[in-house]
Amino acid sequence: MDIDVFVTRHQGDWDRLARLVGARSLRGAEADELVALYQRVATHLSVARSTVPDPALLARLTALVLRARAAVTGAHTPAWREAGRFFARRLPAELRRAAPWWTATAALCLSAIGLVAAWVANDPAVQASIAAPEAVRELTRPGGDFETYYSSAPAASFAFQVWTNNAWIAAGCLVLGVLFGVPVLLLLWTNVVNVGVGAGLMAAAGRFDVFLGLITPHGLLELTAVFVAAGAGLRLGWTVVDPGPRTRSAALAAEGRAVARLAVGLTCVLLVSGVVEAFVTPSGLPTWARVAIGVAAEVAFLAYVFALGRRPEAPQAPAPTASGRP
Structure with missing residues (x-):
């Protein structure tokens, strides 16, 4: 797989997910979009792990997926x-x-x-x-x-x-x-x-x-x-x-x-x-x-x-x- 083509094709999804994850509050439609993008980018990460030997890209996608997962599931109340x-x-x-x-x-x-x-x-x-x-x-x-x-x-x-x-x-x-x-x-x-x-x-x-x-x-x-x-x-x-x-x-x-x-x-x-x-x-x-x-x-x-x-x-x-x- 061509790394440049892969990044160009999906860069918009990654940037949009990063903006949603960093937002203070989300409307209903934006929350739905957050979940959809989280699932999509998680798929991108899975594909990249198996086909793209680029540690920097893998680290970036892993961090983004972890942040999105925390936003979707919500943080636990401290004990x-x-x-x-x-x-x-x-x-x-x-x-x-x-x-x-x-x-x-x-x-x-x-x-x-x-x-x-x-x-x-x-x-x-x-x-x-x-x-x-x-x-x-x-x-x-x-x-x-x-x-x-x-x-x-x-x-x-x-x-x-x-x-x-x-x-x-x-x-x-x-x-x-x-x-x-x-x-x-x-x-x-x-x-x-x-x-x-x-x-x-x-x-x-x-x-x-x-x-x-x-x-x-x-x-x-x-x-x-x-x-x-x-x-x-x-x-x-x-x-x-x-x-x-x-x-x-x-x-x-x-x-x-x-x-x-x-x-x-x-x-x-x-x-x-x-x-x-x-x-x-x-x-x-x-x-x-x-x-x-x-x-x-x-x-x-x-x-x-x-x-x-x-x-x-x-x-x-x-x-x-x-x-x-x-």
């Missing part, structure tokens, strides 16, 4: 931008959508914790049934087991231990909700009893203020994360019972995607609460300072949910097609 969109819009919107479930769960559980705590604090027989008097005294005395628990391991190790434990609880609430929500209720009841018994025993010993000073810094955010997971799990369980206007499989698929998004977000929330529990709760800071840090973390989370979650998520544009239409 960092997807992560930013998830945490700035999708996650808070999902948390806000689930808010009726987890706020109701929180109200019921906190009420139950108060009732259990009052029952334990005001009934010596209940206290005796929980543990031997010596064990109760060891737990509640100044410098006792309740206080030293938070400094029982190096802070970093303790933070990781707390984080993984709470993450398992949250994951159990999220995943096991599909079993009509029954396992979620059992997990919630276990947590209600544990917190209520601890509060009741400390109150009976006249040290309820110490209990609040140790629980509040990390407990506000930690319990909120558990309530969110439980509320989402119960919503998933209710979807099994009543999928609404959707088919049960479609409803479960949609709720399953929502649960996956919440799982990612709650992992981060529980990491924060674990760090607070390991480094702030047992620290030498005054009680008011430790409590203030816990309240600030909780307020920041609620603002994140109810301020950012109110913003409508920007619609994600579909990948452009060759015709320039979605």
